[in-house]
Amino acid sequence: MKMKCKEIQNKLCAYLDDELTSDKKSAMNTHLKTCKICWDMAETYMKIDKLLTILPEPPSNPYFYTRLRAKFPFREREEKITWIEKILLPISTAVVVCLGIFIGILVGKNGNGLSTQFSNESEIDQTFYLENFNDFPSSSFGEIYFELISQTESQEGGIL
C-alpha cells in the first residue's frame, strides 16, 4: 500500500497513538523511513505530546467523599424521613391529642366532684397536703398568733 505525504500527515496522530490497523501501520513505516518531511512532522507531533505532559496533575483530596456526602442527602435517609413524616408523625400526633382530650375530660369529671366530696376546707387541705404550704409550722407561735388575729378579724367583720 503506497501513501502520499498529505495522507501520511493526516494519519500521523493516529499512527503515533497506535490507533491504526497493522497494514496501514506498516505502510506508514515504509514511508517514514524514506520521507524527511513526514519524519520531521512526526517528531514535531511527538514534541507537542511531550510538552503536554509538563502540565501538573491535580493533587488528590482524601476528604472528597466526606465533602460530597455532606453536600448530598442520600435517598436512603430521605426515604426514611419521608416515611416517618408522612405516616408515623400524623398518627402519633393524633393519638397524643386524643389521649390529652380523654384525660382532660376524666380529670374534669373528678374535679366537679371535689366540692361535693370535701365540704370542709381543712379536710381538703389535709387530703391534698395543702398544709405544707402554710407559712408557719403547725402549733408554732406564729400559727397561733395568725389564727387569733384572723378569728378577731372575722368577729369584728361579723359585728360590723
Added chain:
Amino acid sequence: MKKTQKNHLLEMNEAELIIRVKNGDEKAFRIIVERYQQSIISLCFRYVSNIHDAEEIAQNVFIHLYRAAKSYEPRAKLSTFLYRIAVNLSLNWIRDQKRKRFISWEVLKKERGLDPIAHEYSNPDMLLERKEKQNKIRNAVNSLPRNQRTAVILHRFQGLSYGEIAEVMKCSVSAVEARLYRAKQNLIKRLKPLLKTYNI
C-alpha cells in the same frame, strides 16, 4: 464481617454496583466515587485550571450519577457516562465564568501553592521558567475550539482510546481522529517558540 462485605463490593463490576446504587446502597456509591474521583477531578481540572472548582464540578458529576442511577441503562461503560457528564458540566462552568470574568487574587495565589511540582524546584528561576511554560501550554490548550480541546484532554490527559472518546463525544472514530489532527496543527502554531527550544 464488614470487611468481607467491603471486599465483596470492591470486586463487583460496574453494572452490579449501579444496581446496588439504584436500590439506595450508599457503600456501592462510595466505591464508584472512590474508583473514579481522581480521573474525574483531573478531567475537570484540565478545563477549569483551578482545583477547587474542579472538585466542585466533580462532586456535581457524582450527584448527577446518583440521581440518574434509577434510569441508568448500562449500554455504555460507566466511565464513558461519567466523562460525558464531566465534560458537559465543565464546559457549562466555563460558559458561566466567561459571564462573570472575575479572578480572585487569593485563589490564584493558592493555586500557585498547590502545584506539586513546585516543591521539586528549589531554584526560583527554574520554577518561574517552568510556570511560564505551563501557562503557555495551558493557554494554548484552552484556546482550542471546544471539540478539539475535549478530544485532546480525553486522549492526552485521561488516556482514552479513540473509540472511547468517540463514545463520550457521541461522534465517529474518524471524527475524533480529525479533531486530534486539527488540534495538533493548532497547538504547533501556538507553541512554535516553545517547540524550537524543546528537545525530545
